[in-house]
Amino acid sequence: MKRNTNYYIRKAHRYLGLFLGIQFLFWTLGGLYFSWSDIDKIHGEHLVMEKKDFSTTSGLIAPDSILIKINSRQPLTPIAKIELVETLGEPYYQLQLMTGEYRLFSAKTGHLKPQFTKDEVIEIARTYITFEAEVKETELLTIVSNHHEYRERHLPVWAIAFDYEGDPVVYVDAVTGQFERIRHNSWRVFDWLWMMHTMDYETRDNFGNWLLKAFSILGLITVLSGFLLFGVSYNKREFKFLKIKKS
Template identity: 30%
Template sequence: MKVLKLSTQLHKWIALVVGLQVLFWVGGGLVMTAIPIETVRGEHRAVEFQPGPLALAALPGPEEIARRAGVMPVRAELRTTPRGPVWTLIPAAGEPVTVSAATGRPFGPMSAGEASEFARRAYRGEADITEAVLLTTAPEETGRTGPLWRVDFADREKTSLYLSPDTGEVVTRRSGVWRIFDFFWRLHVMDWNDGEDFNHPLIIITTALTLSIVVSGFILLWIRISRDVKMGRATRRTR
């Protein structure tokens, strides 16, 4: 009986402490499995950028580009973007430098009209653009740093496309669906800051306590089943 009493008290009090988080785990798991991850990522609203062929003969060589940009790169990448071909020069130390592959200089400022046009090309749907705004600091939800253009669409998901102010490329997509998913994800991993850390001490301790609830519950179940069986046998014998 001491074991039964101890298990009952342990089960009750630990369940009271971690019960709300267990509810968050189950509820968050339901939300995250019910919403297709493609919808969360906004893939159904994305049009893949189709780069045109690069006219390499008309472009300065990488050595000349590096000289004009004033960068000594250890690696260089050439690609096509909505604003034209660019070189990304990666130095041994410091941030990568992106310049026009035609001039070796950074692109000029991008207007709201350009940002809206590039976003429209990258968007699948008929919704109108409600706003195009240059953000001097990237929002936390983008996982980026530095300035970004945000272009909002009036669709039912409230889709926002974030564009590079240098190249016009879409760096990430966000929506109301993504924000709901992110909210439940943070509850699920118990990281209310950025949702990136899912093996911190708090979740480890809470998981261990939840395991103790399961173990003590099995102990209670076994004790009570055994007691009921014994009582049933005793009843049959007295009859």
């Protein structure tokens, strides 16, 4: 009876280990990459210049005047936030609407700024990066999937890919002209390993998904079965060792 128990425990431990081994490998590789990586470099901060102060704040129209002027033409959705920003050396009032949309108005003339063109966003991107490189490709993104490296961010956005080490891509908001993100190969590896680590293959950040819970429970069972297997077979091994030693 004892022999049969050992057999089934050993067999269960073996197949559980084989089934979970690949995921354990990804967890280990991800943990090593996360712990040995500089998170600032993963975010690309070494590729981005620090934000500069405003070059000038004189001669600006008061934001109240612009709001009055806007509402007299076409009332806007209630405004959640007004912020003074500078893009390509020009001051603008950036309006965030309650709907989550943005509008950009010149702080000098009060005119609505149309969406930024490809040439403008390339120039904006160059003012933020710390390296010099040729532009490989530009693309205006109006929709992205859950697996895109610029997911869960404001759209539309321009993606400017540079011919540089790590294949960096700079994302500039098409409406506000603001630098949003920079992505490069180290971040992409991090993101992929993070997805494998959380086992959330849709959004990557859901730690409560059923697949992760199931593998965590099976992993615990595998470890416990290993301890149990050692416990039920320890005395037998010890007896053989003592017998050999006496002879």
